[in-house]
Amino acid sequence: AQRVTQPEKLLSVFKGAPVELKCNYSYSGSPELFWYVQYSRQRLQLLLRHISRESIKGFTADLNKGETSFHLKKPFAQEEDSAMYYCALSGGSNYKLTFGKGTLLTVNP
Amino acid sequence: GAVVSQHPSRVICKSGTSVKIECRSLDFQATTMFWYRQFPKQSLMLMATSNEGSKATYEQGVEKDKFLINHASLTLSTLTVTSAHPEDSSFYICSAMSTQSSYEQYFGPGTRLTVT
Numbered sequence: 001a002q003r004v005t006q007p008e009k010l011l012s013v014f015k016g017a018p019v020e021l022k023c024n025y026s027y028s029g030s031p032e033l034f035w036y037v038q039y040s041r042q043r044l045q046l047l048l049r050h051i052s053r054e055s056i057k058g059f060t061a062d063l064n065k066g067e068t069s070f071h072l073k074k075p076f077a078q079e080e081d082s083a084m085y086y087c088a089l090s091g092g093s094n095y096k097l098t099f100g101k102g103t104l105l106t107v108n109p
Numbered sequence: 110g111a112v113v114s115q116h117p118s119r120v121i122c123k124s125g126t127s128v129k130i131e132c133r134s135l136d137f138q139a140t141t142m143f144w145y146r147q148f149p150k151q152s153l154m155l156m157a158t159s160n161e162g163s164k165a166t167y168e169q170g171v172e173k174d175k176f177l178i179n180h181a182s183l184t185l186s187t188l189t190v191t192s193a194h195p196e197d198s199s200f201y202i203c204s205a206m207s208t209q210s211s212y213e214q215y216f217g218p219g220t221r222l223t224v225t
Contacts, residue, residue, distance in 0.1 A: 043113075044153075044202070044216040086152065094158065094166075095141065095212050097204075101152040 002027045004089050006100035013077050014108050021072040021103045023061075023087030031091045033063055033070040036099075038084040047072075047085070057081070077107045111137055113205045115217035122193055123225055129189045130220045132203030138183035139205035143214065144176075147200040159186040193224040 003026040013019050025031060035047040048056045050063040050070060061072045070087060087100040112135040122128045132142055140161045145153040157178055158166040165178035175197075177189040186205075190197055200221055204214040 043218045044204075046213060049213075095206060095214070096143070096155055096158060097153075097214065098155070099152045 002031070002089050002091050002098045004087050004098050004100035006085075006087055006103050008103045009101070010104050010106070012106045012108060015079055016076050019074050019077040019081070019105065019107075021085050021087075021105065023070045023072065023100060025068050025070065025087075025089050027068075027089060027091050029091050031089045033061070034088040034090070034097070035059070035061055035070075035072050036086045036088055038086070040083070044086070077105075079107045079109055081105060082107045111207055111210060111213075111215045113203065113215045113217040115201075115203055115220050117220060118218065119221040119223070121223045121225060124194055125192055127189055127191045128193060128222060129187055130201055130203075130222070132186045132188070132205065132217055134184045134205040134207075134215070137205070137207050137209060137215075139186075139207060140183060141206045142180060142186040143204045143206070144178060144186070144188050145202045145204070147202060147219070149200075153202060156188075190222065193222070195224045198222055198224045 005024045033050045037047045088097045116131045142159040144156045159180040180186040202219040203217045
């Protein structure tokens with residue numbers, strides 16, 4: 001069975017501070033990991049996926065297979081980063097996504 | 110590009126009636142669409158995988174006779190909640206997978222269903 005754990009429901013930081021949203025996963029094979037973001041009153045959208053190894057809006061995430069983690073990081077948070085962030089896992093050829101419960105990030109001025 | 114729409118955005122229906130929710134990929138073809146359910150302040154739970162031209166694949170615990178899925182074309186999947194009850198009230202979200210974009214899923218804006 002595949003499972004995604006986001007231990008923090010809420011995370012609050014000040015503008016300019018570093019931010020790290022934690023994500024741990026459980027999967028027996030080789031997973032593909034994603035971070036999705038949902039801004040207020042908007043639909044869910046892909047932020048980044050581990051295979052692309054991109055930095056989007058200053059966010060990065062590294063897959064650590066030893067620790068089964070895929071934490072999302074940004075060195076300097078901005079107010080516009082305030083949103084709900086979901087970590088998700090896809091395993092196998094069916095492309096189904098398993099979501100974590102999400103972390104609500106608030107960046108204070 | 111890669112826009113997914115859902116209709117209606119919100120619907121209120123009486124207990125015992127059926128309601129249909131549409132999910133459309135507006136500018137790409139999607140052989141596979143997914144239907145999720147989201148309870149308040151909770152995560153998205155996959156209900157079923159909708160495949161164009163074939164039967165949907167339901168997740169464990171999801172009643173296929175209650176949540177009818179039809180994927181009749183490459184741009185449209187429908188979810189029909191049959192004989193709705195108040196406990197079916199929820200936020201239903203669809204996504205469409207683009208084979209042209211590394212199998213990325215694009216999400217619709219969701220449909221708020223309230224059963225009275």
